[in-house]
Amino acid sequence: MSALLEVSGLDAYYGPIQALFGLDFVVEEGGVTALLGANGAGKTTTLRALSGLIRRQGDIRLGGRAIVGLSTEAVARLGVAHVPDGRGTFTDLTVEENLRLGAYVRRDRAEVRRDFDRVFGYFPRLAERRKQQAGTLSGGEQQMLAISRALLMRPKLLMLDEPSFGLAPMIVQEIFRILAAINRDEGVSMLIVEQNASLALDLADHAVLIETGRAAMSGAAHMLRADDAVRRAYLGY
Numbered sequence: 001m002s003a004l005l006e007v008s009g010l011d012a013y014y015g016p017i018q019a020l021f022g023l024d025f026v027v028e029e030g031g032v033t034a035l036l037g038a039n040g041a042g043k044t045t046t047l048r049a050l051s052g053l054i055r056r057q058g059d060i061r062l063g064g065r066a067i068v069g070l071s072t073e074a075v076a077r078l079g080v081a082h083v084p085d086g087r088g089t090f091t092d093l094t095v096e097e098n099l100r101l102g103a104y105v106r107r108d109r110a111e112v113r114r115d116f117d118r119v120f121g122y123f124p125r126l127a128e129r130r131k132q133q134a135g136t137l138s139g140g141e142q143q144m145l146a147i148s149r150a151l152l153m154r155p156k157l158l159m160l161d162e163p164s165f166g167l168a169p170m171i172v173q174e175i176f177r178i179l180a181a182i183n184r185d186e187g188v189s190m191l192i193v194e195q196n197a198s199l200a201l202d203l204a205d206h207a208v209l210i211e212t213g214r215a216a217m218s219g220a221a222h223m224l225r226a227d228d229a230v231r232r233a234y235l236g237y
């Protein structure tokens with residue numbers, strides 16, 4: 001495998017406050033990397049830094065191309081889709097209108113229509129609710145909508161911030177099953193932040209454990225799963 005995303009020495013800041021300190025990690029082409037860590041460790045900040053939403057420095061490469069100086073819009077256009085924590089769907093708009101926003105940068109109308117069918121294939125509940133206001137959907141359906149909207153950008157890299165947050169275990173299982181299918185069938189690479197370390201490590205091939213803005217551990221997902229400290233602190237056995 002070759003790397004799609006290579007991050008080295010990533011620092012990030014909120015105003016004068018430094019929140020990330022020299023993070024290094026990769027997402028392989030077609031791979032899944034999980035970012036693990038306690039509340040406040042810097043996981044959300046890492047995704048924001050990659051999307052260009054906050055001030056950052058270091059080296060970020062997407063397919064070999066340096067993207068650290070680019071605007072959020074330019075990063076998105078290069079194929080990085082960010083599903084933020086709290087989903088970020090437009091609750092007053094319908095399911096269909098939300099999805100159309102995901103495809104707004106695209107000119108290939110026929111392809112977009114085909115992609116609508118594709119995401120409705122993954123998430124049939126959304127097809128049934130396409131005329132419904134997003135705000136009336138369940139939490140799980142809103143997460144599905146946020147993922148679908150990101151997929152309509154035809155991303156190379158899908159960044160997901162705690163897709164399981166606040167959802168019932170059965171819905172979480174369903175969403176992770178679909179994410180695995182999207183990764184496997186479409187080769188979409190993923191960078192996933194997840195509190196449920198066990199689920200994340202099942203999906204991922206690489207993992208990074210972040211502690212107070214630093215990579216405390218990084219490597220193959222099975223290696224982190226086997227680590228005693230990770231097991232005790234994040235897997236609970």
Ligand SMILES: Nc1ncnc2c1ncn2[C@@H]1O[C@H](COP(=O)(O)OP(=O)(O)O)[C@@H](O)[C@H]1O
Pocket residue numbers: 014017019037038039040041042043044045046
């Ligand atoms: N908007 C913000 N302004 C200032 N500090 C922030 C902001 N958002 C997060 N932080 C700080 O950055 C650190 C990392 O936060 P975050 O990335 O949200 O953690 P995680 O997603 O791992 O729970 C924390 O110390 C947090 O208090």
Ligand SMILES: [Mg+2]
Pocket residue numbers: 043044045085
């Ligand atoms: Mg967070």
